[in-house]
Amino acid sequence: MRKILASAVAATASLASVAAYAAQPVDWQTNFQPAATGIMEQITWFERYSLWFIVPITLFVLVLLAYCILRFRASANPTPSRTSHNTLIEVVWTVGPVVILLFLAVPSFQLLTAQYSPPEEAKLTIKATGNQWNWDYEYQTQDPLSFNSAMLTEDARKAEGKENMAVYPRLLAVDNEMVVPVNQVVRILVTASDVIHAFAMPAFGVKTDAVPGRINEIWFKAEKEGLYYGQCSELCGKDHAFMPIAIRVVSDAQYNTWLAAAKSDLPGANKALMAETDAAKVAAAGN
Structure with missing residues (x-):
C-alpha cells in the first residue's frame, strides 16, 4: 500500500513539474502566466x-x-434641486x-x-518573420541559422516525440521551437512577409506588431529555464488561431551544443535537446 501511495505521489509531483515547466494558458485562467522575466x-x-x-x-x-x-x-x-x-x-x-x-x-x-531599456547589450539577435500562418526564425550569428516554426499537427506528434500533451499542448506545440540561453538579453527583430501579425510571449511580457516592410525591435531576458508559449496576437486571416510561438530557454552549454548541431541537422539537434531537458525535469520531479 505504501509503495502504491509513494508511486502516486511521485507521479503527481512529476505531472506538477511538467505543468510548471511549460508556461502556457490554462482553463479558466483569470491572471497572468507566471513571470519568466x-x-x-x-x-x-x-x-x-x-x-x-x-x-x-x-x-x-x-x-x-x-x-x-x-x-x-x-x-x-418631487421638487428637484436647482443647485448649479x-x-x-x-x-x-x-x-x-x-x-x-x-x-x-x-x-x-x-x-x-x-x-525600452535593456540592462545590457544583447548577446543574441534573432529575426522573426510572420507568415500566414507560421514563423521564420533567423539567428544573426557568425554562421546564420534559419528555420521555420509551424503548429504541430496531431498526426506528427509521435514522429516528433511530442506526445505529452501537458508539455506540448494542442494548438500551441510547434515542430521547431526558438531556442535561447537563460539569463542573457535576446533581441528580437520582428517583421512580416504578407499581412500584419503580432509576436507575443505573455510569460516574457513582450508583444509587438509584425508589419510587412518594417522591423520592430523587442528584447527579453529569460530568468528561468523552460518551455514557453505565445501566439500571434493580430488578426491575420482564417488560420490566425493556429499560429503559435514556442520558445525553449536552456543553459548556455545546452544552447551552444544545440546551435552547433542545428546548423547541420536541425531535427536531430532539437530531439537531442528535447530529450535532455525533458529527462532533467522528470528526474527532478522524481527526487
Whole structure:
C-alpha cells in the first residue's frame, strides 16, 4: 500500500513539474502566466497595484449611482434641486482624479522606460518573420541559422516525440521551437512577409506588431529555464488561431551544443535537446 501511495505521489509531483515547466494558458485562467522575466514581474506588480485604485473607484461610483437613483427618484424627490454650482464638489472631483492619475502615471512611465531599456547589450539577435500562418526564425550569428516554426499537427506528434500533451499542448506545440540561453538579453527583430501579425510571449511580457516592410525591435531576458508559449496576437486571416510561438530557454552549454548541431541537422539537434531537458525535469520531479 505504501509503495502504491509513494508511486502516486511521485507521479503527481512529476505531472506538477511538467505543468510548471511549460508556461502556457490554462482553463479558466483569470491572471497572468507566471513571470519568466524581470519585465513581466514588473507588469504583474503594476497590474496588482492599479487594482488598488480601480476596485475602490468602481465600488464608489456604483454606490454613488445607487444612492442617486434611490434618493433623487421622482416619488421621493418631487421638487428637484436647482443647485448649479458647489465649489467644494468642483475642487474634490478635479483634484482627486489628478492625484490618482499621478499615482498611476509615475510607475507606468517607469515600466514603459524599462521595457525600452535593456540592462545590457544583447548577446543574441534573432529575426522573426510572420507568415500566414507560421514563423521564420533567423539567428544573426557568425554562421546564420534559419528555420521555420509551424503548429504541430496531431498526426506528427509521435514522429516528433511530442506526445505529452501537458508539455506540448494542442494548438500551441510547434515542430521547431526558438531556442535561447537563460539569463542573457535576446533581441528580437520582428517583421512580416504578407499581412500584419503580432509576436507575443505573455510569460516574457513582450508583444509587438509584425508589419510587412518594417522591423520592430523587442528584447527579453529569460530568468528561468523552460518551455514557453505565445501566439500571434493580430488578426491575420482564417488560420490566425493556429499560429503559435514556442520558445525553449536552456543553459548556455545546452544552447551552444544545440546551435552547433542545428546548423547541420536541425531535427536531430532539437530531439537531442528535447530529450535532455525533458529527462532533467522528470528526474527532478522524481527526487
